[in-house]
Structures are given as structure tokens and as C-alpha cells.
Amino acid sequence: MVLKFYPSTFVRGGSAIVALALAEKQVPYEHVLVKMDAKEHKTPEYMAKHPFGQVPMIDDDGFIVYESRAICRYIAEKYRDQGPDLLPTGLKERALVEQAAAVEYATFHPAVIAIAKEAVYKPRRGLPIDQAVLDEAVKELSAKLDVYEVILSKHRFLGGDEFSLADLCHYAYGPLLADYGLDIMTSKGPNVTRWWKELMSRPTWVKLKEEGYKGTVN
Ligand SMILES: N[C@@H](CCC(=O)N[C@@H](CS)C(=O)NCC(=O)O)C(=O)O
Structure with a gap:
């Protein structure tokens, strides 16, 4: 039975990285529309x-997995033999990818969310931006990206020279910054800029952004 994928309405957040993992791994899936406005996710x-x-969330022939990063790992392992290897099996290669993925979740993700809370979610609710809070949040992410600059001066991607799950997880909220006029990902050091531009022009991502969640089986 074809894998069922329950994403958000828009291509962003955890749903974006699951959709990207499915696209990278060329996994056919059925897009199950969850009407969040109608609170279908709370039934x-x-x-x-x-x-x-x-x-x-995914339903793989009755096997349910939620939490976007866990779903991506499941897809990467299950479809190991197709598409790019998102989770290398070599002990040390794997440790470096897991290290970079942990950095994304523990460092990058909270810093981007702090910015989004102020610059994106507040205006959406009609609340004024607190510029001091936003400046502090940008400063925080900026400091993290200074470390990324050092890491990315040593290899092409975050976990090594190959695109991996660690890079893929950055598509959850990283692109949101540019969508809302914050060009921080391409205004830091040359290596962060190079890496981010490469991620943003990855064909699977460009297609996903253009087409939205387009299940191959509907
Ligand atoms: N850590 C979770 C976060 C999931 C999450 O926050 N999903 C949001 C949409 S992006 C949601 O379902 N919000 C509705 C709610 O929490 O009631 C993941 O990565 O899967």
C-alpha cells in the first residue's frame, strides 16, 4: 500500500522536510489533506x-510515524538504496552527520524560531514587533552562523562533503527568513552563503516550492 503523508497546508516546517525527503528518495506517496482550519488534526x-x-505524520501501510525528523530518518533508512544517501552507514561518517543534525535541532532551529516568533507570527496575529527582542534573536542566530562558517570552510555540506539529513533538516524553517525579508542566511560569511544558495537551488526543493505537496498517487 502506498505511503500516506499528512502534511501542513503550506510547504514549511516539519512537513517541508518530510516532503523533501520523499522527493529526494523518489518515494511515491498519497497526499492526505488535513484541513487544519477545520481542526481535523484534533479529531x-x-x-x-x-x-x-x-x-x-505518515502512515506506511498501517505503521504510523510522527515528528518530522524521525520520519525523515525512517525514510532515509527504508529507502537507503534509492536517491542520495542521507544517512551514511560508516561509523564515523554517520557520527558526523548525526552531530550536524543535532546541531540543527539544538542550535539552528531554536534560533530561527525565536526570530520567526517576533518577525513572522506576531505580525500575523496583528501584534507589533518588539525590535529589541528581534535584534537580540538575529544576533543569536548570527553568532551560530559564525560557527557554521568555520564548519563549512572545511567541507561542502554540514556533515561532510555529501548532502545529508543534517542539511535537509535546515529546510524546515531556514527558508522562512528570506520569505519574510530577512537575508541573514546569505549575508554572513562566504561559506554559509555558498552552502545556503546551494540548498535553496536544489532541484527537488525548487520543484517542491513551485508545485506544493503533490502526492504521486491521489
Ligand atoms: N516537532 C514537530 C512539530 C510539529 C508542529 O509543530 N506542527 C504544527 C504545524 S507546522 C502543528 O501541527 N500545529 C498545530 C498544533 O500544534 O495544534 C515536528 O517536527 O513534527
């Missing part, structure tokens, strides 16, 4: 599968 039927009542 007893949905919450029986995902107890936090969130998206994304």
Missing part, C-alpha cells in the same frame, strides 16, 4: 494516530 480519529494532534 479523535487523527489523535488516535498522533497523540499530540499535529502534522506532519
